[in-house]
Amino acid sequence: MKPSPEPSNTQALSEVVADGLRERGVSVEFVRIADLDVPPGVKTEMGEGDAWPRVHELLLNSQILVIASPTWVGRPSSLAQRVLERMDAMLSETDDEERPVAYNRVAGVVVTGNEDGAHHVISEISGALADIGYTIPGQAWTYWHLGPGPGPDYLDDPRGHDWSAKTARAMAANLVAVAEALAARPVPPPPG
Incomplete structure (x- = not known):
C-alpha cells in the first residue's frame, strides 16, 4: 500500500519468501503496484499511461507468482484486489496449445497486518488465482499478525517472525517443487 521508498511490512516478509526462492535458483523481481499507475478495469490494456501491460508481460514470463497484501479490515488490500481484477483478462487468453495462459504456473500469498483475517485474505487471493488458472500448492502461503485490533508492525516487533x-x-x-513438476509434465489443454 505504501509507495517506494517507504518501508513495507508486507515486502519485508515477502523478502523471506524471495530468499527461499533464490536459494533454489529462482530469479525474483518485485513489482510494487503502489508505485505504478494501474487504473481499475478487467482488460489488459486500459489506454495511455496504464502500467499494467508491463506487469502482464512479467506475469506471462514467470512460472511463479506471489501476491503480497496487508490485511485491511480482514480483507485483501485494494491494490491486491486491483491486481486480481486486472488479471481477470487472462481468463480469455490462451497459449499456443489453447490452454489458459495461467496454466502450468504456480502462485502463493503473503499477508501481514495487526489484525485477524490472514486466512481469509489468503483464501480470497488463492481462490481468485485458481480461477484464473494458477496451480496453488499446499502450504503456498505465509502470514504475520499479532491478533485483532491496533498493534505493532512486522518491522517493529520480532514476535512471530520465526513461525512466519x-x-x-x-x-x-x-x-518451486510444483513449478518443476508442471514444467516436466504440463497440464494439458482443457477438453473441447
Missing part, C-alpha cells in the same frame, strides 16, 4: 519465516521457507520450497 518457517512457513515462508516451506512456501518457497513448495512453489
